[in-house]
Amino acid sequence: MRGWIGGLQSVTLTARQIPVAIRYLITVCTVLAVMWAWTHTSHDTQRYPYLIFLPVIFACGAIFDRGNGFLATILSATVVDYFMQPPIGSLVVADGDDLIALALFIALGFAMAFVVEALHVGLVDLAIEHQRVQAAVRDREVLLEELSHRTRNDLANVVTLLNMQARSVDGVARDAMISAADRVQAIARVHRRFQIHNHRVVVDTKSYIGELCDDLRLSRLASRPIALQSEAESHLISIEKAVPLGLIVNECVTNATKHAFPDDRPGAISVRFIRAGDTYTLTITDNGIGTTADAAHAGTGSRLIQMLAAQLGSKIEIEPRSPGTAVVVTIPVKPSK
Template sequence: MGVTLMGKQEMARGGAASSPEIGSRPPLCATEAPTDALRWFWLAQLLHDLPIALRFTLATCPVLFTFAVQQLFLPEAADYPFIYFVPAVLFSSLFLARGAGLWTVVLSAALIAIFLLPSPARMDLLSPRDLIALLLFVGTGWATVIVCEALHDALFGLASANSRLSEANRRIAASEEEKELLLDEVTHRFKNDLANLTAILRLQANDTSDQIARAELLAASDRVHVLDRVHRRLSMKEKVGIVEVSAFLSELCEDLRAALIGSRPIELTNDIERSYLPLTQAITIGLVTNELITNALKHAFPDGRPGTITVRLKKEGGTFCLSTADNGNGERSAVPSTGLGQRLVRSMAQLLRGRYEMIGTPQGTTCTLSFPAN
C-alpha cells in the first residue's frame, strides 16, 4: 500500500512539475493542433510570436499583392484604389499588430500616391480631390489600426489570463489528487489502528481477573469498535464532507442489533428522517447513538425481560433532535448517571453545541439530544 501510494504521489508531483510555469504563453501555440473553433486564434498567436522583421515582411506582402492585382487586372479602378488595401490593413492590424498595421497603412498610402492616383508623385501637385481621399484613407486606416490592435491586445490578454487560470486549475487538480491519496492512506491506517486497539483491549480484558476492570475494558473495546464501524460505513458511502445520515444510522443500528442483542427478546427500530450532516457531526451522532442504545440494553431490560428501543432523528426548523426511547425500566433515570457513557454523551452534546436530557417514566426512558443544524 505504501509503495503504491508513493508511486501515485510521484506521478502527481511529476505531472505538476512538468506543466509550464504560470505566466508563460497561452498553450495554443504552434506545437498544438488547434480545433476548428480556435483555429483563427491559433493563427493569430503564431503570427504574433514571429520576429519583428518577419512580421513586417508579412505585412508588406499583402500590400504588394494588392498593388500587383490592381495594376494587372483592375487598371480601370484607378479612381478608387483605396478600397483594395483595406483587407491588408485589417489583416496586419488583427494578426500581426505591434506596428505592423501602421506600416501597412503608410506603405499602402505611398503606393497609392505614387503609382495609382492620376496625379504627379509630388504631394504638393496632387489634386485637392486626391489629397482629401488620401488623407481620409490614412486617417481611417490609422483609426482602424488603433482599434484593431487594442482588440488584439485585449484578446491576447484574455488568453494569457485563461492560460494562467488553466495552469492554476491543473495544479489544484494535482494537489487534490495527492491530498485524496494521502487521505485514503491515513483513513486506511486509522481503521487498522482502531481494529488493533479493539483487539488489544479485548486481550487485556481476557487476561484480567477483576470483573469490574474486565467490564470497563470490554466497554472501551466496544466504543473503539463503534468508531471503527462508523469510519468503515462512511468510507464506503461518502467521498465528500457531507453525509446522508438516514442510511448510515440505519446500518449502524443493524450492526448494534447483531452485535449486542443477539437472541434477547428486544426489538430495535428506527425512525430516521432523511437529512444531511457534516462528516464530523455524523461521526459524533454515530457515537452518541451507540452509547444510548448500549446504555438502554444494559439497564432498561433486567432479568431478560422483553422490550423495544426506538431511535429517532428529526429536523424541526433549524434544530436536529436525536432520541432513543425504550419501554423498559424507567426508574434508572431517577438519579442522574455519573457513568462514563453518560459523561461521553454530555461531552459530545457540548461539541455539537446542543442540549442533552434523559427523562424516565414508569413506561420507559427517553434520551434526547438536540443540536443546531450548521
C-alpha cells in the same frame, strides 16, 4: 459563461504548444483567407471592409498571443488598402476619409490586440493555476484516504485486542472491555464512511447511523429479545460532529440494553435522527422499565454522553415515557461563534 471560459482556457493552453513561427503562419493564412473570401463573394461595393477583419484580430490575439493580434492588424490594414479600396493594387491612400478610416482601424486593432493578448496570458495563468490546484486536491484526497485506511486498521486492531481481552475476564471487567470496544468501533465507523464534499471531509448520517446500529445489533443484541430500529435522514455532517454523535448513539443504546430490560425481558429501542430548520434532533427511545432523570445522569456512560453533547454544543434531555425512556439531543446545524 463558466463553460465558455473553460473552453477558451483549454484552447489557449493547446495553442501554447504550437511553435511561435507556426502561429504567425496561421495568422497570415487566416487574414489572406478572409480577404480571398470577401473579394470572391460580390462585395466590391463595400467602401470600408475593415469590420470583417476585427474578429480575425480578436481570434488571433486571444488564441495565439505573442504579437499575433498586432500582426493580424497590420496585415489586415495592408490587405484592405491594397486589394479593397481605390486605387486597387496600390498602397497609396488617395482619399482623406480613407486615410482616417485606415488610421482608426489600426488604432482600434492595436487596442484590441493589446487587450485580448493580455486576456490570453491571464487565461493561461488561470488554467495552469487551476490544474495545479486540482492536482493538489487529488494529492490531498489520496493522502487522506491513506491516512484513513491506516487509522481504520489501527482501530480494528484495538477492537480485536479489547474483544480478546474481554473473553479472558468476567463480570464488570468484561462489560467494560466490550463497551470500550463498541466505542472504538463507533469511531472507526466514521473513517469507513467519510467522503469529500466541496473540499470538506463529511459523513452521511443515514448510512453512518444505520451501520452503527447494525454493529450494535450484532454485538449487544444478538442473544437478547430486543429489537433495534434506526431511522436517520441523509445529511452531510463534518467528521468533528460525526464522532461524538456516533458515540452518543453507542452509549444510549448500550445503557438501554443494560438497564431498561432486566431479566432478559423483550423490548424495542429506536434511534431517530432528523433535521428541523437549523437544528438536528437525535432521539433514542426504549419501551423498557424507565428511569428517573437523576439516575440517568449517575453512570459513567451518562457522564460521557454529557461530555460529548457539550462538544457538539447541544442540549440533552431525559424524558420519561410510558413505557420507557427517551433521550433527546438537539444539535445546532452551525456551531455558535
